[in-house]
Amino acid sequence: MHLQFIGVDPNTGDGESPTVWVDQDAKELVLQGWKPSPQLRAQCAAFEVPGHAVGIPDHEAVIRIPARMVPMIREACDAVERADVG
Template sequence: MSLRFIGIDPNTGDEESPTVWVDEEKKELVLQGWKPDEATEAECAGFEVPGHAVGIPDHEAVVRIPARMVPMIREACDAVERAGRVH
């Protein structure tokens, strides 16, 4: 895996570290964030989206990312687009 570090939450402390990377080989964003509380996860799992099953598949996760990290996420999106096709 060829991860490129983009940034970490600027307000991070010793025990929190929402982080953004780009996997340049797979052309994907990799995000580390906070686990949602049970109410948030249940709300996300209950959304009905046409063409998709309701719920969160076992191989997927919901994470929370602070809005102050939007510039890093934009930078990561730009890096993935430059690296090739976006999934």
């Protein structure tokens, strides 16, 4: 696995480090974020979308990323697309 570091939350403090990487081999975004509150997790688990099972499978997670990291996520999306072309 080749991880490309994109960025970390610019407001990171001690023990807080939402981070964005790109897995070049899998062509995936890798995100580290805050765990949701029990209430937010329950809302996400109850959300119904056609063609999508209700609930959050054990092998998946809901995370929170601050909006100030949107530029990093865009950069990661561009990096994944470049990896897909090359």
